[in-house]
Amino acid sequence: MTVTRVFVVDPNARETELLTAPAIREAAAILRRGGLVAFPTETVYGLGAVATDARAVANLFAAKGRPADNPLIVHLAAAEDVVRVARDIPPEAWRLWARYAPGPLTLVLPSRGTVAPAALAGLPTVAVRIPAHPVARALIRAAGAPIVAPSANRSGRPSPTTAAHVLEDLAGRIDAVVDGGPADIGLESTVLDVTRRPAIVLRPGAVTVEMLEAVLGDGAVVDPAAPLRDGEAPRSPGMKYRHYAPDVPLALLDLEDGAEAAVEALRAVLAVSGPPPAVIATEEDAARLRALLAAAGVPSDRLLWVIVGRRSEPQTVAAALYGAFRSLRPEAASRAFFVRLPETGLFRAVMNRVRKAAGDRRFPGKDAAPAAPE
């Protein structure tokens, strides 16, 4: 058991100031010695290790309890540094970085073979990202090395958006966490495989399909939600694991289609004693569901309402989602329902995470019976 140190830095400090801050210098020294340091990025907190250090990478997989066949993202401070870890970089990649780097976009490229093979799960490709967060950038520069950084959660848990979330999962298992305040975006980066043509979105994120197409052109990007053609292999091997899940069973609740059935099903669930069910919804959707329940004479005061931002401001929903998932404890809620959002823009990424967390359970539906937590 390690004592996890906490370094607090000013979230408003600039990268240049942070480079010389004692907290960043110490955190970078721990990384260079082969240690594990969690740090904020603009998406979620990452758990860093030096990408070329095989022992540090092995410790990182162990600390997270991460399956060995799920590769890590290499984080760099500048697009020019990508040539240190990747080769045969297609022109599309440079065009995307010109527009979206630094930022929440990860590109899958042919590997140069300089990163520890275990970090790439033995694949011939490497995923690279140039984060925008000043703390992440200063730490990478101070460490003077490419840094692998998966989300800093125990495998299977929601990604951490605060240093407190990191400690919840990893205190005693990692050397340090740099606390730079809450992550802005709240969802992991977009992962785009540009080794294939058309490029394939392996994970939707804040750089949306629309934004990618604005650079690469119509039809140059395949949306992961698009149905597979006959005989086509699943597009994203890393996404086969159960992810992001709260500690209580989650199901999708549709208010656009079949609101009446949803209200009646909630009436039945509310009649069961024990911890109440929770509803996770935007402010607008919560108001709408309250009105529907009231109109149907269903008492809703027993419901545990978990509000995730405003539907009119999608970024507030993304930022609140994982905190909401983490807040759901079995003592407080028997199960949870997420009020479905339209799958456009940033909500595509939100709904991708919610669907994975829910294991595609819908309510009401054939899977509506409470599922055993895994």
Ligand code: TXA
């Ligand atoms: O926003 C983010 O990307 C955060 C922050 C910390 O930067 N990191 C993150 O890492 O979400 P992680 O390890 O939790 O997710 C990495 C994803 C996984 O789905 C993994 O399968 C995929 O990227 N991935 C990594 N390398 C890959 C590769 N060579 N080919 C295909 N997918 C890859």
Ligand code: MG
């Ligand atoms: Mg992760």
